Amino acid sequence: DSGVTQTPKHLITATGQRVTLRCSPRSGDLSVYWYQQSLDQGLQFLIQYYNGEERAKGNILERFSAQQFPDLHSELNLSSLELGDSALYFCASSVGAGGHTDTQYFGPGTRLTVL
Amino acid sequence: SQQGEEDPQALSIQEGENATMNCSYKTSINNLQWYRQNSGRGLVHLILIRSNEREKHSGRLRVTLDTSKKSSSLLITASRAADTASYFCATDAYSGAGSYQLTFGKGTKLSVIP
Numbered sequence: 597d598s599g600v601t602q603t604p605k606h607l608i609t610a611t612g613q614r615v616t617l618r619c620s621p622r623s624g625d626l627s628v629y630w631y632q633q634s635l636d637q638g639l640q641f642l643i644q645y646y647n648g649e650e651r652a653k654g655n656i657l658e659r660f661s662a663q664q665f666p667d668l669h670s671e672l673n674l675s676s677l678e679l680g681d682s683a684l685y686f687c688a689s690s691v692g693a694g695g696h697t698d699t700q701y702f703g704p705g706t707r708l709t710v711l
Numbered sequence: 712s713q714q715g716e717e718d719p720q721a722l723s724i725q726e727g728e729n730a731t732m733n734c735s736y737k738t739s740i741n742n743l744q745w746y747r748q749n750s751g752r753g754l755v756h757l758i759l760i761r762s763n764e765r766e767k768h769s770g771r772l773r774v775t776l777d778t779s780k781k782s783s784s785l786l787i788t789a790s791r792a793a794d795t796a797s798y799f800c801a802t803d804a805y806s807g808a809g810s811y812q813l814t815f816g817k818g819t820k821l822s823v824i825p
Binding site: 598600638641644651652654686688693694699702703707 | 746751752754755756799811815817
């Protein structure tokens, strides 16, 4: 158990809909990262928040957005969903802002299925 | 885009044998990390090697890094059935504006047969 929690575990929805994924980082960690894992693209970095502020942006679509709240939990919002958005979405957390020896600890993931 | 590329894509060995996985990358890195993922589960951090280190050990794991060849290898000695999982290398590199980004390869799927 990494100490990172994600809800829900599974999500099934229809094309065009909007969903929200939630992540609680390990106690004491200030950074939250979101990743998407699909069979064809592998594990792709989406976005990082550090202490409430956006820190780094990866391959995140404009239809997706995220935020980190004052209690440091984070939400990833996915809208206008398409079939290709079906994937495992992971959240990870780390103590610092990243780099050097800042290890990321991953949550169990949310499996999103878009029908 | 993929930074690290693991080789082989899949590996099947007998319990007790050693397993070696390789990772190649393209750009300068700050450090390189190896993660394990059991089927459909979260990634578990195994080991981190800094760019100025050449070799690192952790239990049955041995990681090497050759920055001149932009490659790394992960050796698991005396493998066990419980080592069956996918193994990913991830390169940590500066991505601008004071931030770092971890980029994962597509992984090596290891099967250890009892």
